[in-house]
Amino acid sequence: MPMTEDPGKRVRELRAALERHAKLYYEQDSPEISDHEYDALQRELRGIEAEHPELAMPDSPTQKVGGAPREGFTKVVHESPMMSLDNALNREEMMAFYEKLCQSLELPHAQVLCEPKIDGLAVSLVYENGLFVSGATRGNGHVGEDVTPNLLTISTMPLKLTEAVPGRLEVRGEVCMDKQDFAKLNAACEEAGEKLFANPRNAAAGSLRQLDPRVTASRNLSIYLYHLIDPEIYGVATQHELLDRLRSWGLPVQGAEKLCQNMEDINAYLDVWTEGRFAHPIDTDGVVVKLDEIALRDRLGATSHAPKWAIAFKFPPEEKYTLVKDIEITVGRTGTLTPTAVLEPVHLSGTIVQRASLHNQDEIDRKDVRIGDMALVHKAGEIIPEVMGVDLSKRPVGSVPFKIPDVCPVCGAKAERLPGEAAMKCTNKSCPAQLKEEIGHFASRQAMDIRGMGEKLVAQLVDCNKIANVADLYSLDVFTLAALDRMGEKSAQNIVDSIEKSKSRPLAALINALGIRNIGERTAQDLAERFRSLDSLSRSSVEMSPELEAMDGVGPVIAESLRSFFAEPHNAAVIERLKAAGVKCEMEGPAAAKEGLPWSGLKFVLTGELASMTRSEAGVKIKALGGQTSESVSKKTSFVIVGENPGSKYLKAQTLGIPILGEAAFIEKLNSVKEA
Numbered sequence: 159m160p161m162t163e164d165p166g167k168r169v170r171e172l173r174a175a176l177e178r179h180a181k182l183y184y185e186q187d188s189p190e191i192s193d194h195e196y197d198a199l200q201r202e203l204r205g206i207e208a209e210h211p212e213l214a215m216p217d218s219p220t221q222k223v224g225g226a227p228r229e230g231f232t233k234v235v236h237e238s239p240m241m242s243l244d245n246a247l248n249r250e251e252m253m254a255f256y257e258k259l260c261q262s263l264e265l266p267h268a269q270v271l272c273e274p275k276i277d278g279l280a281v282s283l284v285y286e287n288g289l290f291v292s293g294a295t296r297g298n299g300h301v302g303e304d305v306t307p308n309l310l311t312i313s314t315m316p317l318k319l320t321e322a323v324p325g326r327l328e329v330r331g332e333v334c335m336d337k338q339d340f341a342k343l344n345a346a347c348e349e350a351g352e353k354l355f356a357n358p359r360n361a362a363a364g365s366l367r368q369l370d371p372r373v374t375a376s377r378n379l380s381i382y383l384y385h386l387i388d389p390e391i392y393g394v395a396t397q398h399e400l401l402d403r404l405r406s407w408g409l410p411v412q413g414a415e416k417l418c419q420n421m422e423d424i425n426a427y428l429d430v431w432t433e434g435r436f437a438h439p440i441d442t443d444g445v446v447v448k449l450d451e452i453a454l455r456d457r458l459g460a461t462s463h464a465p466k467w468a469i470a471f472k473f474p475p476e477e478k479y480t481l482v483k484d485i486e487i488t489v490g491r492t493g494t495l496t497p498t499a500v501l502e503p504v505h506l507s508g509t510i511v512q513r514a515s516l517h518n519q520d521e522i523d524r525k526d527v528r529i530g531d532m533a534l535v536h537k538a539g540e541i542i543p544e545v546m547g548v549d550l551s552k553r554p555v556g557s558v559p560f561k562i563p564d565v566c567p568v569c570g571a572k573a574e575r576l577p578g579e580a581a582m583k584c585t586n587k588s589c590p591a592q593l594k595e596e597i598g599h600f601a602s603r604q605a606m607d608i609r610g611m612g613e614k615l616v617a618q619l620v621d622c623n624k625i626a627n628v629a630d631l632y633s634l635d636v637f638t639l640a641a642l643d644r645m646g647e648k649s650a651q652n653i654v655d656s657i658e659k660s661k662s663r664p665l666a667a668l669i670n671a672l673g674i675r676n677i678g679e680r681t682a683q684d685l686a687e688r689f690r691s692l693d694s695l696s697r698s699s700v701e702m703s704p705e706l707e708a709m710d711g712v713g714p715v716i717a718e719s720l721r722s723f724f725a726e727p728h729n730a731a732v733i734e735r736l737k738a739a740g741v742k743c744e745m746e747g748p749a750a751a752k753e754g755l756p757w758s759g760l761k762f763v764l765t766g767e768l769a770s771m772t773r774s775e776a777g778v779k780i781k782a783l784g785g786q787t788s789e790s791v792s793k794k795t796s797f798v799i800v801g802e803n804p805g806s807k808y809l810k811a812q813t814l815g816i817p818i819l820g821e822a823a824f825i826e827k828l829n830s831v832k833e834a
Contacts, residue, residue: 165206169213172203176219197245197472220463231303231369234294238387240280240330241299242463243446243470249425252447255469256421259449262458262466269450271397272427273415274435274442275470276382278334279363281309283383285327288319290809295367299463308366309333310806311375317809320408323392329409331383335362336439339378341542354517358441372790380440382412389452396450412440417450428471435473436509444472477536479549480504485516485529485560487567491595491673493584495562495573497522499533499545506537514543518580519562530554566591587728590620593627596673600628604679605671606660610653618642628671629732631657632739661741668692668736668743672729675719680789684709687786691744692733696724755784756831763791765808766801768821773801776824783831791816799824 176199200220207214214220246252260268280296293309294302309315312333319327335343340358347354355361365377383404386394394400401411418424428445435442449455449467458466481502488496497516504511514535516522527533531548562582566573571586584592594616601611608631619625624638634657639650663671666686670679677685688709689695698706699720706717723729737743762780764773764787771779776799777787791798791810798811799819811818819827 165210166213169203169206169210172199172206173219175199176203180219197247201247231305231367234292234297234302234304236282236294236296236300236302237328239299240282240296240302241460241465243468244461244464245444246469246471247474249428252424252428252469252471253421255447256424259458259467263454267420268454270418270424270447271401271415271450272418272424272445272447273384273412274431274438274440275444275446275472276332276334276412277357277359277441277443278332278382279359279366280330281305281333281366281381282328282330283309283315285319285323285329287325288321288323288327290315290317303367305366307371307810308368308374309381310809311371312379312381313805314410315381315806316408316410317804317806318408321406323407328387329383329404330385330387331381333362333366333379333381334358334440335365335377335379337441338439340441343377344542375790381410382440383409384411384446395452397448397452398450400452414438418447432473442473444470446470475536476506477534477546478504478506479532479534480511482527482529482531482533482545482548485522485527487562489566489568489584489589489591491592491599492675493566493586493589493592495566495582495584497560497562499527501533501535501543504535506535506543511535511537511543514545516545519575519582520580522560522562526559528553528557528560530557587726588626593625594620597625597628597631599673600671601631601660602671605667606663607656607667608653608660609656610649611656615642615645615653627728627732627735629735629739632661632736632741661739663742665690665692665743665745668741669695672723672733674723676716677719681712681716684712684788686745687781693743695720696730696733699724757783757785760785760796761788761794762786762797762799763788763795763807763811764799764801766804768799768801770821770825779828783828 176196179196179199203218204220207218207220244255246255256268256270259270260266281293282296282302283293284291290309292304292306294304294306296302310317335358337358340355340361343361344354355364361377362379365374365379368374384401386392386400386404389395389400389403392403394403398415398417401415404411416423416427418427424447431438431442431445447469449458455465455467460466482499483502484500486498486500488498490496497518499514499516501512501514514533516525516527525545525547527545527548530553532552533548534546535543536546537543562573564573564582565571566584566586566589568591569584569586569589571584571589573582573584575582586592594613597611597616597620598613600606601608601616611631619634619642622642624634625631634654636647636650636654639645639653640647664686666679666683669677669685669692670682685695689698697703699717702717702721706712706720733743757780762777762785764776768776780787785796788795791807791814793814795811795814795816797817797819798807799821800808800811801821808818810816
């Protein structure tokens with residue numbers, strides 16, 4: 159702070175900025191600055207308050223933990239406050255913490271436990287007599303949000319402890335999203351023209367704090383525990399014993415901890431993870447160091463927001479400046495125009511970065527990125543290259559703002575931005591770029607499974623005008639394919655055979671292959687089983703029939719996606735050509751085939767591992783008797799079949815009072831039908 163600046167004025171500015179950014183980070187899961195920048199602002203404020211005690215106030219951001227609970231959630235008062243941790247931003251601060259720890263305890267060396275700091279959302283879980291009963295977010299440290307239904311969707315969180323633990327047990331940890339799932343989620347958001355998540359922590363928080371648990375269930379979240387309330391009750395004396403006890407109860411633990419006897423050991427651990435973090439599947443922004451012996455912690459106490467016996471060493475953000483050589487526009491399967499910065503190669507987070515998505519025009523405008531700029535680049539979640547900003551002092555003379563063109567760079571058709579969307583989209587359904595992505599999806603294994611139809615072959619076929627839509631695949635012959643580059647007659651014959659074989663793919667695979675927005679494999683399977691033919695699904699979708707929206711897992715968004723797709727004349731023409739080519743567009747047997755069967759109208763959900771058969775085999779037996787299977791438990795569910803190690807569906811069935819069948823009871827029910 160400059161000497162001439164009024165400290166009171168600066169304190170007010172810092173408090174206003176920190177309160178705004180805390181609200182964005184904790185309450186809206188939409189941060190605008192990095193953790194490093196936020197920490198710097200808070201440190202500056204803490205420094206001024208220390209120098210001018212008369213300016214320190216009880217409601218200062220330096221005295222707070224987290225943010226206010228989000229509206230719409232039930233409030234939960236934590237019996238024991240959920241505190242934050244103070245930070246060490248360099249080795250000197252880490253050493254100062256350790257030396258103070260030893261001095262306070264009057265020990266030459268204090269044993270500490272180190273483990274990577276998970277960048278996730280802090281939660282508290284409560285078990286009663288070994289069964290999970292509730293879970294809440296940290297909130298402001300004293301009052302959090304009840305997110306029990308959402309926690310039930312996390313597959314790695316056990317609903318029952320492996321050991322019988324009587325009474326109430328409270329454990330705490332972090333909900334997170336690993337780097338690969340974070341990358342997939344942001345890629346899907348970008349393709350859909352939706353707002354992107356800033357980092358894995360932001361994605362995990364935004365996913366868990368959903369009022370609709372189905373949204374949470376669609377994200378692949380994980381949970382790791384590291385804290386136990388009243389550990390002495392369970393005979394736990396140290397932090398490393400605590401983690402071992404959590405493991406013995408079947409609770410997930412990160413598993414990268416290490417006991418350190420002195421500062422030399424701590425520095426060695428920090429050295430390992432300064433580079434090791436890049437290969438770690440979970441996003442980590444530092445290392446947590448905790449006094450290992452729990453009984454000694456009371457002698458150290460805590461501040462208003464953090465314990466004095468633990469600290470978080472924060473890795474410096476790996477950010478580097480590099481030249482923006484160009485900005486390229488690519489076109490995705492749905493026509494989204496995505497700007498990408500072409501960079502002078504730079505080594506970042508263990509890899510060479512040469513490209514970084516700029517996402518959309520709003521992001522380009524907000525950061526004012528231009529060709530020729532020196533851009534500050536980092537990796538969101540240590541995996542996705544991202545331009546953070548530019549160095550205006552090094553901007554070349556004559557540079558101009560970059561604008562995404564209003565015409566498609568591939569086909570020249572008009573590109574437009576639809577109301578309420580961030581992305582520009584090509585309006586030409588026959589755009590070669592869209593077509594290549596569309597055909598690649600259509601031929602993929604989870605769709606029509608056309609072996610040999612790889613990216614390069616698809617590009618050749620489109621560029622040579624051999625195919626103009628997916629239906630044209632069924633007009634290809636050996637002569638046409640063999641004439642292409644690097645394609646022999648034998649390979650061409652294999653592809654033709656694979657195309658012919660694809661005509662018999664199940665209806666669900668065809669529905670998925672059509673690339674209808676918001677329709678994935680599971681929904682395609684449900685739609686196929688319910689409507690049994692593409693014609694029936696098309697009619698119901700265009701008419702927006704009540705039975706469509708009444709289906710489990712199909713709401714207004716999916717219903718509108720179906721209506722829009724089948725109402726488009728181009729799509730209708732392609733479907734007619736697929737039928738003419740002999741592609742199977744209906745399930746075998748009439749729709750009424752299940753009427754009169756013993757389990758007609760019954761809906762089953764399977765969870766856990768069955769010993770005598772797989773869940774798929776059980777599903778086949780159910781459907782053979784006229785029943786339906788579903789992935790989610792609802793009031794419409796008739797029975798939940800439970801095997802070993804059941805997931806959250808078991809607890810939800812208990813909550814809703816749905817009849818539950820163990821494997822033996824399920825087999826008995828099957829046999830009773832056969833005997834009848």
